Amino acid sequence: MQSKKITRSEELFRQAQSLLPGGVDSPVRAFRSVDSQPLFIDRGEGAYIIDVDDNRYLDYVLSWGPLILGHANYDISRVICSTVQKGTSFGAPSPLELELARRVMGFYPSMERVRFVNSGTEATMSAVRLARAYTQRDYIIKFEGCYHGHADLFLVQAGSGVATLGLPDSPGVPAATANLTLIAPFNDLEAVKAIFQKYPKQVAAIIVEPVAGNMGVVPPVEGFLEGLRTVTEENGSLLIFDEVMTGFRVHRGGAQALYHIKPDLTTLGKVIGGGVPVGAFGGRQEIMDMIAPAGPVYQAGTFSGNPLAMAAGIETLRILENPVVWEKLEARSKQLKVGVLSILRKKALNYQLQSVGTMFTLFFADNPVTNWASASLANRKNYAQFFRNMLDYGVYLAPSQFEAGFLSTMHGEHEILFTLEAIERSIV
Numbered sequence: 546m547q548s549k550k551i552t553r554s555e556e557l558f559r560q561a562q563s564l565l566p567g568g569v570d571s572p573v574r575a576f577r578s579v580d581s582q583p584l585f586i587d588r589g590e591g592a593y594i595i596d597v598d599d600n601r602y603l604d605y606v607l608s609w610g611p612l613i614l615g616h617a618n619y620d621i622s623r624v625i626c627s628t629v630q631k632g633t634s635f636g637a638p639s640p641l642e643l644e645l646a647r648r649v650m651g652f653y654p655s656m657e658r659v660r661f662v663n664s665g666t667e668a669t670m671s672a673v674r675l676a677r678a679y680t681q682r683d684y685i686i687k688f689e690g691c692y693h694g695h696a697d698l699f700l701v702q703a704g705s706g707v708a709t710l711g712l713p714d715s716p717g718v719p720a721a722t723a724n725l726t727l728i729a730p731f732n733d734l735e736a737v738k739a740i741f742q743k744y745p746k747q748v749a750a751i752i753v754e755p756v757a758g759n760m761g762v763v764p765p766v767e768g769f770l771e772g773l774r775t776v777t778e779e780n781g782s783l784l785i786f787d788e789v790m791t792g793f794r795v796h797r798g799g800a801q802a803l804y805h806i807k808p809d810l811t812t813l814g815k816v817i818g819g820g821v822p823v824g825a826f827g828g829r830q831e832i833m834d835m836i837a838p839a840g841p842v843y844q845a846g847t848f849s850g851n852p853l854a855m856a857a858g859i860e861t862l863r864i865l866e867n868p869v870v871w872e873k874l875e876a877r878s879k880q881l882k883v884g885v886l887s888i889l890r891k892k893a894l895n896y897q898l899q900s901v902g903t904m905f906t907l908f909f910a911d912n913p914v915t916n917w918a919s920a921s922l923a924n925r926k927n928y929a930q931f932f933r934n935m936l937d938y939g940v941y942l943a944p945s946q947f948e949a950g951f952l953s954t955m956h957g958e959h960e961i962l963f964t965l966e967a968i969e970r971s972i973v
């Protein structure tokens with residue numbers, strides 16, 4: 546069991562229960578699915594987080610993906626500080642929005658126009674509203690186990706957070722809303738085609754995590770994304786790549802660059818805010834020009850495009866522009882992968898390490914995971930034990946089997962070696 550002293554975290558969590566529902570502001574943080582309780586974090590330093598009891602952990606959660614340059618990166622902190630001193634929000638245009646837009650478009654040329662928002666959830670719900678307006682259709686298709694934020698229309702078979710809690714749908718989502726969301730298994734093109742047959746000319750869009758990350762990392766099988774592109778074109782529907790997680794994570798240009806597919810709309814978040822809340826959606830100009838005030842589709846936000854998020858995002862993307870930075874990330878990712886596979890072989894464990902770019906999941910499952918049905922066969926009890934062992938060793942993994950782990954530029958060779966040693970001793 547837990548051998549680290551975590552008395553201050555325990556005490557804060559006790560107090561938190563009487564202040565915040567379940568003691569947290571986002572459910573997976575509560576550590577319930579790993580039979581544990583959350584650590585309260587005091588600060589981050591590079592690849593590490595330090596809890597309020599002064600325990601230091603090598604962090605593979607990285608705020609659930611955004612911190613690709615690690616915690617408290619010097620350059621990011623510096624631009625945030627200098628921006629803060631000039632005011633944190635104006636509710637009026639600032640030049641920073643143009644610079645971040647140009648940088649985002651440089652990496653994502655399919656985004657001919659972009660709208661900045663404050664979270665991934667806002668980006669996806671706005672993108673779907675736009676797709677519905679553009680096509681004048683109501684149905685959307687999403688995939689089982691994919692997560693697109695917590696808007697009503699997406700809380701239907703929605704992956705990790707929901708799956709971890711065992712809530713198939715959420716109370717409070719009207720059936721009338723959920724009924725407009727049609728579900729197919731991830732990686733199952735035939736199921737998608739069948740939906741189009743059943744609902745001819747009624748599907749506004751397919752929204753997909755092009756590499757699923759919210760049921761653990763599940764890459765697309767060959768031909769899947771190409772098939773989605775073709776079937777949407779044939780049916781006059783839009784293809785939305787939700788790259789809130791995969792953007793700058795599976796490739797600097799996202800899954801669309803990695804697999805050479807051009808979606809109609811793309812949603813981004815996480816990395817492009819440099820650790821400050823942000824989201825963005827964009828795509829073909831003709832579609833984006835339907836957004837108010839260019840067009841009739843309403844979308845707005847008090848803090849949208851605020852200078853803090855823009856400045857942190859610009860600096861992050863500026864650093865990522867250097868190809869050497871990405872090459873180093875990939876090298877560390879490979880080192881981790883090779884090391885884990887060798888441990889699995891040595892211990893004759895039949896687990897599945899699934900990774901793309903800087904995202905990875907070790908599934909405690911006997912067979913490769915290709916969709917939610919195969920993900921859900923993973924042994925959650927063994928994962929929970931492994932998670933607690935790793936934490937005790939000083940490695941902070943996602944507190945759920947159905948989440949991705951992330952690397953940052955601050956995870957060096959030494960950190961990976963330490964991780965491998967921890968895995969070797971912790972795996973069950």
Ligand SMILES: *Cc1c(COP(=O)(O)O)cnc(C)c1O
Pocket residue numbers: 663664665666667669692693694695754758759787788789790791814815823824
């Ligand atoms: C995290 C995530 C979201 C939601 O973003 P928030 O900023 O948490 O609202 C949407 N889609 C995907 C694929 C995500 O990983």
